[in-house]
Amino acid sequence: MDRKQCCVKLSVQPSRGLMDEKFIVLVQNVWPGFQLTVHALHQCEDGHSWEAFGHYAADATGTVNVSEDPSLGGTYSGVEPMGLLWSLRPVPGSKPGLRMRKMNVQTPMEVTISVYQGHQTEGFVDQVPLAGVLVERWYMAPGVRRIPITEGGLTATLFLPPGPGPFPGLLDLWGGGGKLVEYRASLLASHGIASLALDYLTPKITIETRKMVGIEYFETAYRVLQQHPQVFSSRIAMLGLSFGTSITLKMAAYSEVVKLRCAVCVSGSHVQPVDGSVEQILGYFHKNSGKTRFSDENEAIWRDLLLPIPTDSSLKVDVGRLQCPLLLVVGEDDQNWPAYESAMDMKEMMERAGNSHLLTILSYPNAGHLIEPPYTPHARSSFFRTVNAREKMMALWGGETVAHSRAQEDAWRKTLVFLRENLF
Amino acid sequence: MSLERCLSFSRATLRSVCFTKQHLQRCVHICVRRSSTMSQAALPILSVFPSRALVDEKFKVLVENLPPGCPVTIHSLHHSEDQDYWEAYGHYISDDRGKVSVSDDLSFGGTYTGKEPMGLLWSMRPVLGSRKGLRLRKMNVCTPMLMDISVYSRHDGFRDQAPLASVLIERWYMAPGVRRIDIRERGVRGTLFIPPGPGPFPGLLDMWGGGGGLLEYRSALLASHGYVSLALEYFSPGQLQTADLEFNYFETAFNIVKDHPQVMPHRVGIFGLSLGSIVTMALAVESRIVRPRCCVCISGNHCFPPGRTLAGITGEVDMNYDKVRVDENNYHIWRDVGLAIMKEPSSKLDMGKINCPILLVNGHDDQNWPTVESAEDIAEMMRAAGKEHLLTRLEYPDTGHLIEPPFSPHFRATNFIVNLTKEKVIMLWGGQTKPHSDAQEDSWRRILTFLQQHLYCSPSPKARL
Numbered sequence: 001m002d003r004k005q006c007c008v009k010l011s012v013q014p015s016r017g018l019m020d021e022k023f024i025v026l027v028q029n030v031w032p033g034f035q036l037t038v039h040a041l042h043q044c045e046d047g048h049s050w051e052a053f054g055h056y057a058a059d060a061t062g063t064v065n066v067s068e069d070p071s072l073g074g075t076y077s078g079v080e081p082m083g084l085l086w087s088l089r090p091v092p093g094s095k096p097g098l099r100m101r102k103m104n105v106q107t108p109m110e111v112t113i114s115v116y117q118g119h120q121t122e123g124f125v126d127q128v129p130l131a132g133v134l135v136e137r138w139y140m141a142p143g144v145r146r147i148p149i150t151e152g153g154l155t156a157t158l159f160l161p162p163g164p165g166p167f168p169g170l171l172d173l174w175g176g177g178g179k180l181v182e183y184r185a186s187l188l189a190s191h192g193i194a195s196l197a198l199d200y201l202t203p204k205i206t207i208e209t210r211k212m213v214g215i216e217y218f219e220t221a222y223r224v225l226q227q228h229p230q231v232f233s234s235r236i237a238m239l240g241l242s243f244g245t246s247i248t249l250k251m252a253a254y255s256e257v258v259k260l261r262c263a264v265c266v267s268g269s270h271v272q273p274v275d276g277s278v279e280q281i282l283g284y285f286h287k288n289s290g291k292t293r294f295s296d297e298n299e300a301i302w303r304d305l306l307l308p309i310p311t312d313s314s315l316k317v318d319v320g321r322l323q324c325p326l327l328l329v330v331g332e333d334d335q336n337w338p339a340y341e342s343a344m345d346m347k348e349m350m351e352r353a354g355n356s357h358l359l360t361i362l363s364y365p366n367a368g369h370l371i372e373p374p375y376t377p378h379a380r381s382s383f384f385r386t387v388n389a390r391e392k393m394m395a396l397w398g399g400e401t402v403a404h405s406r407a408q409e410d411a412w413r414k415t416l417v418f419l420r421e422n423l424f
Numbered sequence: 425m426s427l428e429r430c431l432s433f434s435r436a437t438l439r440s441v442c443f444t445k446q447h448l449q450r451c452v453h454i455c456v457r458r459s460s461t462m463s464q465a466a467l468p469i470l471s472v473f474p475s476r477a478l479v480d481e482k483f484k485v486l487v488e489n490l491p492p493g494c495p496v497t498i499h500s501l502h503h504s505e506d507q508d509y510w511e512a513y514g515h516y517i518s519d520d521r522g523k524v525s526v527s528d529d530l531s532f533g534g535t536y537t538g539k540e541p542m543g544l545l546w547s548m549r550p551v552l553g554s555r556k557g558l559r560l561r562k563m564n565v566c567t568p569m570l571m572d573i574s575v576y577s578r579h580d581g582f583r584d585q586a587p588l589a590s591v592l593i594e595r596w597y598m599a600p601g602v603r604r605i606d607i608r609e610r611g612v613r614g615t616l617f618i619p620p621g622p623g624p625f626p627g628l629l630d631m632w633g634g635g636g637g638l639l640e641y642r643s644a645l646l647a648s649h650g651y652v653s654l655a656l657e658y659f660s661p662g663q664l665q666t667a668d669l670e671f672n673y674f675e676t677a678f679n680i681v682k683d684h685p686q687v688m689p690h691r692v693g694i695f696g697l698s699l700g701s702i703v704t705m706a707l708a709v710e711s712r713i714v715r716p717r718c719c720v721c722i723s724g725n726h727c728f729p730p731g732r733t734l735a736g737i738t739g740e741v742d743m744n745y746d747k748v749r750v751d752e753n754n755y756h757i758w759r760d761v762g763l764a765i766m767k768e769p770s771s772k773l774d775m776g777k778i779n780c781p782i783l784l785v786n787g788h789d790d791q792n793w794p795t796v797e798s799a800e801d802i803a804e805m806m807r808a809a810g811k812e813h814l815l816t817r818l819e820y821p822d823t824g825h826l827i828e829p830p831f832s833p834h835f836r837a838t839n840f841i842v843n844l845t846k847e848k849v850i851m852l853w854g855g856q857t858k859p860h861s862d863a864q865e866d867s868w869r870r871i872l873t874f875l876q877q878h879l880y881c882s883p884s885p886k887a888r889l
Contacts, residue, residue: 007626
């Protein structure tokens, strides 16, 4: 049918949701069997445009329900309630190596969801859709308070849940790229956990003194959290991704000050010089950089830098010493760190030490390194610069989009359950 | 750690739940004490989904991690634009897994009882000690209504302690992407709300009642459902008699909607409440300039004296003002004034002349106007003219005059300035809270369905539900 479909009703519920909440996209009032494309468009903070789309055919009542009906093609297929978000990719003509990350968590991510006639794959921007709505995706629930923290020389942001408290606390660490990344901490605060996002590679003190922080920096962060009047001092967890895992395991196993109620380590490893400072640990990785491989597309594969897993006990955190529950989240297609091999080695160490009852491993086939909160678009590779590197390179993170997106959703849910069981 | 440091950290947090300094200090003390003594106890977890919603969307309130069989009170608190506090609460008992689900469990007391997923909103009332005759109406629709939802332990005396947990929720009249435009053209004053998207959209002219002023919230909500909606200001509060308004004012307002580039000109309806309903019916029946596609009339009537001016309406009310009664609280009851006016045939619009579908929504306990009797009379007229297929009547038991969007608190009697005498009285609108709230929820759903049916085209008979 060529006649233009009019009066199409498009609704997304909720129209304002948290980043980890599902929504229901409903198209109504079209002709039965009508072919249409549901399209998502997002312009991220650095100005790049991202899009996703699914092809649908309306049922006998003239309705398409994205949560129940299969997409017949597009950037995702099958029944995928959240495909419009996790399959977002840079629009044609964009620069290569992009990664979507929200740096300002006080404003929502805005996504325009539209309906177009027919099964389209390109040229959306040149057409007028049949209908369009705006959806807000928030990293902060209402009432969550964002508090910049500079005491003790820290560069950090504390997110406090609404309410009187006291709340369990959490130290949130990202990886080797540095910067103060807040979105996971703000999301955790939206789930009732007072979370401190910590910049430990590029904090103000390092920029000014040109010296990397020592172990005391993390112990200070722990103390700041512990002493907060609305934080439950004996219920503090630590969550680290990538290099953040290295720090988390080190603190959990060796620190006299940091007493964790539980720890979550995503896409990381226990391999590090055990007595090393932050700088020395980074130096150890750099020393092995000759083992870097390159993919056919010239993307850097760094997983071999820590392989084979050493047998020398001075080169891996003694996880047999751990006294708190540990959740390891690993992608089996991680091309950046040998997270899976490390997890297997940690398991063996803990079995020998008799504390393996504390360990839970979530291992996801075909998931890559960047296991982010759910519905974050999958970046199989992107431009990246570690803090001690001179230039940006295209890093291969790994993962196949559908499997990786499922892993993100599942891992987040299980992480929240793990934190809830241990902290509340 | 000093109390001052505690207070400075906690002040912002607790401001919304502790509105006295003493209460604030008590909360902080309890918080600090709880932290040190509760090292083994489970922390209750309170969640509301969604935390940001439109005002007509339902939510789920869940408390977890309580001890089993634990008595708790779930409480809502809202600080209005007028600086009043409104609250509601229900008494619950956790199940064997320590859970309370407001959507599934029964409330055993409070401002509502039974299984009431949205009771924390519709049963809200001003807190003890508030001024009398209050009504809750959001004037600034660009910001959400903020509500604190909290869980306290115990039923009796639950307020004596700080809550176990508290969250903040947002309730919006405007969906993201809805645009708000001030209208001051062709002599018409109002606010236009346009849905997101390219359009074109069906349109609505939206009119409130005898209180006057410019109320935007229903139009904002209608735009959030896909209608370009003009909230019309047609007189200032208390100024009805001097309002220099001819019928033409409303026709022009209708055309402003109809002529808008994003509106489908043959799909513009009219929505009115109370006095606004009279205008709605008059436009549908008598206007030679406008042709509404459909009409929604809440708590309305068809009494529009010859001359067709609003001042004429007040004139009729004046003449029958002796019929105003007061109840035992001295609240004004005007329904007999309406009954007297209805006895005069020339005062009534000839509803047999209507040519578009019309939905009448009324409450049987309307103490302000005999709207059900009016609906009966309208039905008669339309039947006699062979037009009854155009009429849909919704009449609700124990429901009063102010039938608002769903989950709004029920206003049985509120402050009102009588146009004639400039007196400040308390007007009895009627209704009992629970049935009135059910009516608000049910009627809104049916109104939206009615509007969708008549203003959004159905591509084929098969697609029509």
